[in-house]
Amino acid sequence: MTASCPKYRRILLKLSGEALMGAQEAGIDPAVLLRFAEAIHDIVSDGVQVGLVIGGGNIFRGAGLAAAGMDRVKGDQMGMLATVMNALAMQDALQRLGSEARVMSALPVAGVCEGFSRDQALRHLDQGRVVLFAAGTGNPFFTTDSAASLRAIEIGADILFKATQVDGVYTDDPQTNPKAERFDRLSYDEALARKLMVMDATALVMCRDHDMPLMVFNIHQPGNLMRAVCGEPVGTLVLRDTTE
Ligand code: UDP
Numbered sequence: 605m606t607a608s609c610p611k612y613r614r615i616l617l618k619l620s621g622e623a624l625m626g627a628q629e630a631g632i633d634p635a636v637l638l639r640f641a642e643a644i645h646d647i648v649s650d651g652v653q654v655g656l657v658i659g660g661g662n663i664f665r666g667a668g669l670a671a672a673g674m675d676r677v678k679g680d681q682m683g684m685l686a687t688v689m690n691a692l693a694m695q696d697a698l699q700r701l702g703s704e705a706r707v708m709s710a711l712p713v714a715g716v717c718e719g720f721s722r723d724q725a726l727r728h729l730d731q732g733r734v735v736l737f738a739a740g741t742g743n744p745f746f747t748t749d750s751a752a753s754l755r756a757i758e759i760g761a762d763i764l765f766k767a768t769q770v771d772g773v774y775t776d777d778p779q780t781n782p783k784a785e786r787f788d789r790l791s792y793d794e795a796l797a798r799k800l801m802v803m804d805a806t807a808l809v810m811c812r813d814h815d816m817p818l819m820v821f822n823i824h825q826p827g828n829l830m831r832a833v834c835g836e837p838v839g840t841l842v843l844r845d846t847t848e
Contacts, residue, residue: 660686710742767823
C-alpha cells in the first residue's frame, strides 16, 4: 500500500447480478461470490467505507419478464426482490470473511434485513460496516444503475465504481467491433450524446447533475478493486467536466 492509498474514503460499488453467475446460466456461483467478497473485504480492511449495490439480472429482470407477457410492474417487483437475494448472499460471504455487513432494502422485507434509512446507513459506514443497498430504488421502471447513482449521492460517496466484464467504456462494443477504442476519460454529456453503454440515461444524468465521478472497470481482473481505490487508472473515468 502506498502513502496515498487508499485515495477514496467512501465509495459506492455497483456490481451487476450477472457478474455473480460466473460460467453458470443464472443464479450465483459461490466461488465468484467469494472472490468479490474477498476483494471488498481487502479494501474495507484498509479503511475504505463501502456501500454496495448489486443488480438482479442473474435471477429476474422486469423488462425480460414483461417481454414474456408479464405485467411490467410485477416483473420489476420480482427483479427488486432478486436484488435482495443477491445482497443477502454477499452479506453472508462478507461476514464469513470477518467483515461486518448490513443489508438495507428500499422495499420492506421485515425479519430479513433493515429498511433503507440514509442516517442509519451513514452510521453503519462510519463504523466500518459494508452497507448493501438492496431492492434498487424501491420503484418499478428504474434500474440498479439508477439506484447506485442515487445511493452514491445520498451517502456522499467520493466516487461511484461500476464493476463490469470489460475494462472500461468503448466507442463501440469491443466484443463485436475490433476497431472499438477505449476512453480513458469521458464526460457525462458525451456519454449521453453518443448513447455509450455506460449506465442508463437516468443514472448518468443523476451523476452529472450532482458531480459524482464514475469509474468503469473490469472486476474480473484480480486486484483491480484495490487499484481503483488507490486511484490507479484501471478503467474509464467519467466526469461532469473532463478538463478538471
Ligand atoms: N428494478 C426496479 N427498480 C429499481 C431497480 C431494479 O424495478 O430501482 C428491477 C428491474 O426489473 C431490473 C431488476 O430489478 O431489471 C434487476 O435490476 P438490474 O436489471 O438493474 O440488474 P443488473 O442488470 O445490474 O444485474
